[in-house]
Amino acid sequence: MAIDILVLGAGAAGIAAARRLAGLGRSCLVLEAGPAAGGRARTDRATFGLPVDLGCHWLHAPAHNPLRGLADRLGHRYEATGQPLRHAAPGGGWLGNRAVQARGAYHARCRDRILAAARAGEDRPVAELLDTPAEDALQASFESDFIAKWGVAPEAASSLDYARYVDEGGDLPVTDGLGALIGRLAEGLPLRLGTAVTAVRLVSPAGIRAETAAGTVEARAAILTMSTGVLQAEAIRFDPPLPAWKLDAIAGLPMGHCNKIVLAFERQVFDLPDHCLVLPAGAAHEAVELLLRPGGRPVAIALYSGPLGRDLAVAGAAAMAEDCIDRLAALFGSALRARVAPGRLIADWDAAPFVRGYVAAALPGRADARIDLARPVEDRLFFAGEAASTRFMGDLHGAWLSGIAAAEAADRALAAGGS
Ligand SMILES: Cc1cc2nc3c(=O)[nH]c(=O)nc-3n(C[C@H](O)[C@H](O)[C@H](O)COP(=O)(O)OP(=O)(O)OC[C@H]3O[C@@H](n4cnc5c(N)ncnc54)[C@H](O)[C@@H]3O)c2cc1C
Structure with a gap:
C-alpha cells in the first residue's frame, strides 16, 4: 500500500490536513469531487473583474487565526483594520x-x-x-x-x-479573496480533482479503500472532511456502515443556510x-x-x-x-x-451537491455531537471540517485547525500501529 493517508475533500480542512501530513513526512492523496480546491472557500474573479467571494469572506478572530499569518507570508491582501x-x-x-x-x-x-x-x-x-x-x-x-x-x-x-x-x-474582509487564499495554500499538494468518492470500505489488513467513478484508491487511513450535509445525504456508502453513535452525531448537526x-x-x-x-x-x-x-x-x-x-x-x-x-x-x-x-x-450553497448548505448548526441539546463527529472510527477513519470544531465551529479557521488535528491524530494512530 503506497499511500499512508487519503484525504477526502479539498476544502480548508482537507488542505490543512494534507499540508500537515506533508510536514509529518506522511504520504497522502487528496480526492476532491469538485473542479477546484477550496470547497466553501471560492473566489470568482471573472464576472466583475475583481475578486468576489462566493463562500467565506471574512477572516474571523484575526488575533488567533492561523490563516492571517499564512496570508501575510503570501502577501495576500486583506483589510487589516476591519470594515466600515x-x-x-x-x-x-x-x-x-x-x-x-x-x-x-x-x-x-x-x-x-x-x-x-x-x-x-x-x-x-x-x-x-x-x-x-x-x-x-x-x-x-x-x-x-x-x-x-x-x-x-x-x-x-x-x-x-x-x-x-x-x-x-474583528472580522477582516480579504481584498484578494479568501477563497483565492485557500486555493493558493493548496498549490503543490497531491490533489485529484473531479473525483467524487462514492464508497469507503475498511479492508484487511488495517486499511481503507475509497471508490470513485475513476477507480479505487487504497491507503492505511482516511480523513473525511465533507460537510454534514453531504454525510446526511448518504452520498457515500460505508462498509461496514458507520456506527450508530457516528450517525447520531451527523444527524445532530444539520446544515443552516x-x-x-x-x-x-x-x-x-x-x-x-x-x-x-x-x-x-x-x-x-x-x-x-x-x-x-x-x-x-x-x-x-x-x-x-x-x-x-x-x-x-x-x-x-x-x-x-x-x-x-x-x-x-x-x-x-x-x-x-x-x-x-x-x-x-x-x-446557492444549498443546491451545491458536494456541500448542501452553509455550515452545521447543532440542534438544541446536541452540542456534544461535534465531539462525536470528530472522534475516529476504528482508528482508520478520521473526521475533520468546520462541523467537527468545538471552538470555531462554522468558521474557516475552525475547519483549518480541525484538519491539522485530524492529520496529527491519524499520524499517531499509524505510528501506534507500527507504520
Ligand atoms: C456563504 C458562506 C459564507 C461564509 N462566510 C464565512 C466567513 O466570512 N468566514 C469564515 O470563517 N467562514 C465562513 N463560512 C464558512 C466557511 O466557508 C466554512 O466553515 C469552511 O470553508 C468549511 O471548510 P471544510 O473544509 O470544513 O468544508 P468544505 O469547504 O465543504 O470542504 C469539503 C470538500 O469536500 C468535497 N467533497 C464533498 N463530497 C465529496 C466526495 N464524495 N468525494 C470527494 N470530495 C467531496 C467538497 O467538494 C469540498 O471541497 C461561510 C460559508 C458560506 C457557505
Whole structure:
C-alpha cells in the first residue's frame, strides 16, 4: 500500500490536513469531487473583474487565526483594520451611536444568559434564553446577527453550542479573496480533482479503500472532511456502515443556510466608504447583510441567511435579484433600479451537491455531537471540517485547525500501529 493517508475533500480542512501530513513526512492523496480546491472557500474573479467571494469572506478572530499569518507570508491582501459598518434605521437613514450601543448591550445581555445556562449545564434552544427586549427591534437585531452566523433560527439551535463558540470579533474582509487564499495554500499538494468518492470500505489488513467513478484508491487511513450535509445525504456508502453513535452525531448537526447574490451597477450608486457592510432594518427572523463597494467598485454582495436565504434560493436567481434591488432602492433611492448592470452571480450553497448548505448548526441539546463527529472510527477513519470544531465551529479557521488535528491524530494512530 503506497499511500499512508487519503484525504477526502479539498476544502480548508482537507488542505490543512494534507499540508500537515506533508510536514509529518506522511504520504497522502487528496480526492476532491469538485473542479477546484477550496470547497466553501471560492473566489470568482471573472464576472466583475475583481475578486468576489462566493463562500467565506471574512477572516474571523484575526488575533488567533492561523490563516492571517499564512496570508501575510503570501502577501495576500486583506483589510487589516476591519470594515466600515452601517445599521439602517427602521424609518430610513442610519442608526445613531446610541441606538447601536443599545443593540450591543442587548446582545451582551442575551449572551450572558446563554453563558449562564451553559455554566448550569443546560443545552436549550437559543430562543428560550433571549433577554426580554424593551423593543421588538432589539430582539430582531439579535436574531438577525445569530442567523447570519449560524444559518438557522434561534429556535433550532443549541445554546451550549453557541456558548462554546469563541467569538473574538474583528472580522477582516480579504481584498484578494479568501477563497483565492485557500486555493493558493493548496498549490503543490497531491490533489485529484473531479473525483467524487462514492464508497469507503475498511479492508484487511488495517486499511481503507475509497471508490470513485475513476477507480479505487487504497491507503492505511482516511480523513473525511465533507460537510454534514453531504454525510446526511448518504452520498457515500460505508462498509461496514458507520456506527450508530457516528450517525447520531451527523444527524445532530444539520446544515443552516446562507446564499448570496452579487450585482453590479453602471456607476457608483452607494454614497458610502469602500467595503462597507450595511445591515438593513429587518423583521424578526430575517438576516440580510449587504457588502457594498468592494474594491471601490459599484458592486453589491447580498448575503441571505437562515430561512429567508433558503426560500429565496428556492425561488430562484430572479427573485433574489429583485429582493436585493428592492432593499438597495429603499436605502439608496429608486434611481439605482435603472443602473443595474448586466451580469450577476449567484451562490446557492444549498443546491451545491458536494456541500448542501452553509455550515452545521447543532440542534438544541446536541452540542456534544461535534465531539462525536470528530472522534475516529476504528482508528482508520478520521473526521475533520468546520462541523467537527468545538471552538470555531462554522468558521474557516475552525475547519483549518480541525484538519491539522485530524492529520496529527491519524499520524499517531499509524505510528501506534507500527507504520
Ligand atoms: C456563504 C458562506 C459564507 C461564509 N462566510 C464565512 C466567513 O466570512 N468566514 C469564515 O470563517 N467562514 C465562513 N463560512 C464558512 C466557511 O466557508 C466554512 O466553515 C469552511 O470553508 C468549511 O471548510 P471544510 O473544509 O470544513 O468544508 P468544505 O469547504 O465543504 O470542504 C469539503 C470538500 O469536500 C468535497 N467533497 C464533498 N463530497 C465529496 C466526495 N464524495 N468525494 C470527494 N470530495 C467531496 C467538497 O467538494 C469540498 O471541497 C461561510 C460559508 C458560506 C457557505
